[in-house]
Amino acid sequence: MKLHVERSTGNADSGRPALVLLHGWGLGSDIWQPLVPLLVSHFEIVRIDLPGLGRSLEYPQPYRLESVAAAVLEQVPEPAIWLGWSLGGLVAAEAGRQAPGRVRALVTVASNPSFVAREGWPCAMAPEVFDDFVARLDEDPARTLASFALLQTQGAEGGRETLRLLKALIKSLEPTALAPALQLLAEDRRDTLAGLDLPMLHIFGGEDRLVPAAIVEPLAAICPEADLKNYAGAGHLPFHSHADRFRDDLLTFAGGL
Numbered sequence: 001m002k003l004h005v006e007r008s009t010g011n012a013d014s015g016r017p018a019l020v021l022l023h024g025w026g027l028g029s030d031i032w033q034p035l036v037p038l039l040v041s042h043f044e045i046v047r048i049d050l051p052g053l054g055r056s057l058e059y060p061q062p063y064r065l066e067s068v069a070a071a072v073l074e075q076v077p078e079p080a081i082w083l084g085w086s087l088g089g090l091v092a093a094e095a096g097r098q099a100p101g102r103v104r105a106l107v108t109v110a111s112n113p114s115f116v117a118r119e120g121w122p123c124a125m126a127p128e129v130f131d132d133f134v135a136r137l138d139e140d141p142a143r144t145l146a147s148f149a150l151l152q153t154q155g156a157e158g159g160r161e162t163l164r165l166l167k168a169l170i171k172s173l174e175p176t177a178l179a180p181a182l183q184l185l186a187e188d189r190r191d192t193l194a195g196l197d198l199p200m201l202h203i204f205g206g207e208d209r210l211v212p213a214a215i216v217e218p219l220a221a222i223c224p225e226a227d228l229k230n231y232a233g234a235g236h237l238p239f240h241s242h243a244d245r246f247r248d249d250l251l252t253f254a255g256g257l
Contacts, residue, residue, distance in 0.1 A: 001051060001058050001059075001060065001071045001074070002056070002058050003048055003049060003050075003051060003056040003058070003071060003072065003074075003075055004028070004029065004048070004049040004054060004055035004056045005046065005047070005048050005049075005075050006029060006046075006047045007044065007045065007046050007047075008036060008039075008040045008043070008044060008045035008046075009040075009044065016041075016042060016043050016044045017043055017044065017080070017081060017104070017254060017257075018043065018044045018046060018076070018078050018079070018080035018081065019039065019043035019044065019045050019046065019080060019081050019083060019254075020046045020048065020072075020076050020080045020081070020082045020083065020092070021035075021045060021046065021047045021048070021083050021085075021088075022048060022050065022072070022082070022083065022084040022085065022088030022089075022091050022092055023049070023050065023053070023054065023085060023086075023087075023088050024085045024086030024087045024088055024110075025053070025086060025087040025178075025181055025182060025184075025185065026053070026145055026148060026170065026175065026178060027053065027054065027166070027169055027170065027173070028049045028053060028054020028055055028056075028169065028173055028175075029047035029048060029049050029054055029055075030054070030169055030172075031085070031165075031166075031169060031237075031240075032045075032047050032239075034165070034240060034243065035239055035240070035243060035246070035247075038243060038244070038247045039247060039250070042251060042254070043081075043254075046075070046076055046080065048072055048075055048076075050068060050072065050087070050088065050091060050181070051063075051068050051071050051072075051177060052175060052176045052177020052178075052180065052181055053173075053175045053177060053178075053181055054173060054175065055173070057176050058176075059176060059177040059180070059181075062180075063177055063180030063181060063183070063184070064184075065090060065091065065094050065184050065187065065189070066094060066098070068091055068094075068184070069091050069092075069094035069095040069097075069098055070098060072091060072095060073095050073098060073099055073102065076102065077102075078102070079101065079102050079103075079104050080102065080103070080104060081103075081104050081105045081106075081107065081254060081257070082095055082096065082103050082104075082105070082106055082107070083106075083107040083108075083109065083250070084106075084107070084108050084109070084111060085108075085109040085110060085111065085237075085239065086109070086110050086111050086210070086211070086236065087111075087181065087184060087185060088108075088111070089108030089109065089110075089111025089112075090111065090113070090184060090185075090187075090189055092106055092107075092108065093106060093108070093113070093189065093192050093193050093196065094189070094192060096196050096198055097192050097195065097196065100196070100197065100198060103198060104198070104199075104257060105198055105199040105200065105201070105253070105254070105257055106196060106198055106199070106200045106201075107200070107201045107202075107203070107250065107253065108200075108201075108202050108203070109202075109203045109204075109238060109239055109246075110203070110204060110205055110208055110210070110211045110236045110237070110238065111202070111211065112124055112211045112215060113188070113189045113190040113192065113193045113219075113222075114187075114188045114189065114190055115130070115185040115186070115210075115211070116130045116185065116186050116188075118188060121188075121190070121218065123211075123212050123214045123215040123218055124211075124212075124215075125210065130185070130186060133148075133182075134179075134182060134183075137178065137179060137182060138179065141178060145170050146167070146170070149163060149166035149167055149170060150163060151209050151210060151236075152166065152209070152210065152235055152236035152237060153166065153235050153236070153237070154207075154209055154235065155207045155209070155235065156205065156207045156208075156233065156234055156235025156236075156237075156241055157207075157233040157234065157235075157241050157242075158240070158241040159235060159241075162235070162237050162240050162241060165240065166237075190222055193222060193223060194222040194223060196223075199253070199256075199257055200223055200225070200226035200227065201226065201227045201228075201229070201249070201250070201253045202216075202219060202223070202226055202227070202228045202229070203228075203229045203230075203231065203238055203239075203246065203249065204216060204228070204229070204230050204231065204234075204238070205230075205231050205233075205234030205235050205236060205237070205238045205241075206230055206231060206232040206233055206234060207233060207234060207235050208234070208235050208236045209235070209236070210236050211236065213230045216228050216230055227253060229249060231245065231246075
């Protein structure tokens with residue numbers, strides 16, 4: 001499967017550890033562009049557009065997390081740190097399950113192993129809210145994406161700047177698998193995360209309207225060895241609003257591997 005991939009340099013022998021960056025639903029790998037200058041001297045950065053999103057037009061049918069992760073793994077033969085934001089966190093965790101020898105460590109940002117609330121897991125979106133979002137996407141994709149961008153930035157520090165970035169990126173893309181990719185967020189992947197035997201860092205935003213920061217406590221129960229951080233004032237994109245802190249935390253984590 002052909003996916004859009006961008007590397008920070010063409011030199012795979014640079015000596016820097018490889019860092020795979022996976023974006024969230026409705027966007028593409030360009031969401032990471034403002035972060036690249038902060039990381040490029042420390043990592044060999046690999047940015048991948050997920051199947052059917054961003055500039056990756058092809059996608060598996062049926063659209064399943066297992067096949068999405070497998071397609072992404074094909075693009076990264078070398079061992080790497082995998083960093084996934086939101087939906088990208090689910091993909092990165094599944095990649096770790098499929099190929100633990102190639103996923104050196106897992107970093108998730110504003111990601112939830114179960115984005116939809118269920119018994120024993122209340123720190124997530126109510127099922128009826130998710131179902132309404134699915135229906136609105138079917139009726140008016142452009143308007144739904146605009147509302148989704150606003151939701152990601154409401155109440156967050158630097159929210160206006162982040163919202164401008166999201167709107168520009170959404171306008172520039174024509175994703176082919178919006179609806180099937182959205183359905184991945186309805187899955188319960190707690191067992192996948194709990195079953196991983198590798199270093200993990202999970203970062204959340206204190207003002208995130210999609211993944212509440214209260215998730216830290218229940219997540220610590222299923223991933224007791226993981227490092228969990230909550231950025232006060234951050235929304236759904238803490239790597240954008242708190243870029244310097246994010247870089248420092250990532251470098252500290254990577255330095256301990």
